[in-house]
Amino acid sequence: MDILDNYIRVAPSRQAVLDIFDGEWSSSMPQDCGLVTRPGTAALFEDARITGADAVLGPFKGMKILELGPLEAGHSYMCQSLGAESIVSIESNSRAFLKCLCIQNVFGLDRVTFHYGDFNEYLRKEKPKFDVALASGVLYHMVEPLQTLQLLSDASDRLFLWTHYYDEAIVKAAPQVSKLFTATNTAHFKGRSYQLHKREYQEALNWKGFCGGSSAFALWLTRDGLLGALGQLGYSKLDISFDAPDHPNGPALAICARR
Numbered sequence: 367m368d369i370l371d372n373y374i375r376v377a378p379s380r381q382a383v384l385d386i387f388d389g390e391w392s393s394s395m396p397q398d399c400g401l402v403t404r405p406g407t408a409a410l411f412e413d414a415r416i417t418g419a420d421a422v423l424g425p426f427k428g429m430k431i432l433e434l435g436p437l438e439a440g441h442s443y444m445c446q447s448l449g450a451e452s453i454v455s456i457e458s459n460s461r462a463f464l465k466c467l468c469i470q471n472v473f474g475l476d477r478v479t480f481h482y483g484d485f486n487e488y489l490r491k492e493k494p495k496f497d498v499a500l501a502s503g504v505l506y507h508m509v510e511p512l513q514t515l516q517l518l519s520d521a522s523d524r525l526f527l528w529t530h531y532y533d534e535a536i537v538k539a540a541p542q543v544s545k546l547f548t549a550t551n552t553a554h555f556k557g558r559s560y561q562l563h564k565r566e567y568q569e570a571l572n573w574k575g576f577c578g579g580s581s582a583f584a585l586w587l588t589r590d591g592l593l594g595a596l597g598q599l600g601y602s603k604l605d606i607s608f609d610a611p612d613h614p615n616g617p618a619l620a621i622c623a624r625r
Contacts, residue, residue, distance in 0.1 A: 390575035393438040410440025419526040422622040429497040435504035439469035453478040456485035489517035498524040505529040507579030512555040519599040523625040530616040532563040532586040
């Protein structure tokens with residue numbers, strides 16, 4: 367690419383900021399804001415899962431929130447809109463991190479701090495405490511999901527999770543999903559054995575807008591395994607919503623977990 371292609375010759379605008387990553391967006395922008403992101407279709411700036419978490423775990427107004435894997439800052443935007451005192455958001459994908467900074471600029475997110483780095487390492491090193499922790503769309507991208515749950519539990523007594531999980535019957539009935547699963551491993555956590563199912567990203571790694579994990583594969587827990595691990599970590603109150611066994615990318619659910 368010619369270095370001069372990095373320059374634009376039009377007046378500054380919010381749309382011009384978003385166009386830096388034209389063709390790489392997963393999220394659509396809030397309705398009526400007049401902004402467009404291509405090919406973004408996911409309504410992450412107006413997500414009922416976050417308003418649901420606010421109702422169960424919040425209200426978020428005045429809370430200190432930890433967010434893992436903000437992707438394109440849609441949920442960060444929502445948390446600020448819901449009145450959070452502060453949001454610490456950790457992103458390890460460099461292009462996603464830069465998109466978050468674009469969104470921060472466009473919408474003036476002055477109560478969000480975006481950090482570039484591995485959130486597992488951040489939690490291990492800093493040992494922070496928050497009123498609530500959000501991990502939407504991240505657990506099924508982990509190679510050590512049980513360790514991520516442990517680190518999350520150390521950080522907050524209130525968790526919001528939205529994640530895919532492995533169900534053998536459902537996965538095998540969907541050829542486009544089942545072809546991605548290549549092995550099953552066993553992990554031991556707090557005296558219990560868990561089955562972890564290896565899911566490979568395959569051709570998804572070829573897209574610049576890739577929004578998976580930092581390895582070429584991830585390990586999925588089963589539904590029972592996920593709920594069991596949360597129970598072992600002391601979360602006695604589990605509210606399940608957005609339960610979607612027929613999700614096109616594999617069964618999924620949202621959990622609000624409280625001690």
